[in-house]
Amino acid sequence: MAKHGNNSSTSLSGSADLLQRAPNPPVISATTAENLPTIYSQSNYAFLYAREWHPGMKYAAAVRKEVPVRTIFNLLGPLANPVHDTGLIEARILGVARKDIGTNFAEALRFSGAKKALVICGDENLDELSCAGPTHCWYIHGKPGTAAEREPTSDDDSEDDQLANVEITNFMLSPSDFGLPCHSLDTVHGGKGPKENAEILMQILRNERPADDPVLQFVLLNTAALITVSGICEAEVSHMGEGDNGKVVQERGPGGLRWKEGLRRAKWCIQSGAALAQWEAFVKVTNELHTAA
DSSP states (O other), X not given: XXXXXXXXXXXXXXXXXXXXXXXXXXXXXXXXXXTHHHHHHHOSOEEEEHHHHOGGGHHHHHHHHHOOSOOHHHHHXXXXXXXXXXXXOSOEEEEOSOGGGHHHXXXXXXXXXXXXXXXXXXXXXXXSOOSSSOEEEEEEEEOTTSHHHHOSOOSSSOHHHHHHTEEEEEEEEOGGGGTOOOOOGGGSOOOSSHHHHHHHHHHHXXXXXXXXXHHHHHHHHHHHHHHHHHTGGXXXXXXXXXXXXXXXXXXXXXXXXXXXXXXXXXXXXXXXXXHHHHHHHHHHHHHHHHHHO
């Protein structure tokens, strides 16, 4: 996982604000290009702090805070994941806050070399999968029978061939496609600030929220989508670890993908403690790197 984020400019709490207010927080400034291999050797999660990876943006930060509306930077940010060209990213989810720009983002990802991605926009113009109803999706994937379908990269084809082998499929997704009920958006609002949001995050990671909790199901919904798009749900067997009965949900939904299997795997990550273990490993390694610096 390579989550690219920053402090808030146009909302109450950015992803970086949340992590920095977590109890025993990670040192997100330690996730530098030099340290990333060490981090990934100990955890499968890294938060890529935008201000560390894009230092030139500091000159625009003050202006962004003064402008009360979304700007071009809100559009560029999701496309500027710093490990895009490293070969580390196999699959990604990218949320956009306007349905009319979904196609543009999907094409931008395709032209930049992405072969496995999902651009999403909730019907309410939400830059996440909506828990309240349908979500518009643009699925970037390899054409059947091509190298792009089988591999994240291919050295056998030219760039033009690789681009021709990747297509975009449009469809709609709803919570029911994952086997989840709908929840109104007012039931899944985050806290009033980063500290409260950090507390919610830790409750989820510690599996302290009831199974029918709207916020938990909202998180599971979006996590399941990434797991599904990654391709792992195409496996006919499952060996995740203790508590996994190995029974793959083979039912397919929109786009021909196994969204319910993605949800099963997302639930296991929380219920087994695996997600919490990766979080704790990330906290530990970033603090050690910061102390050693």
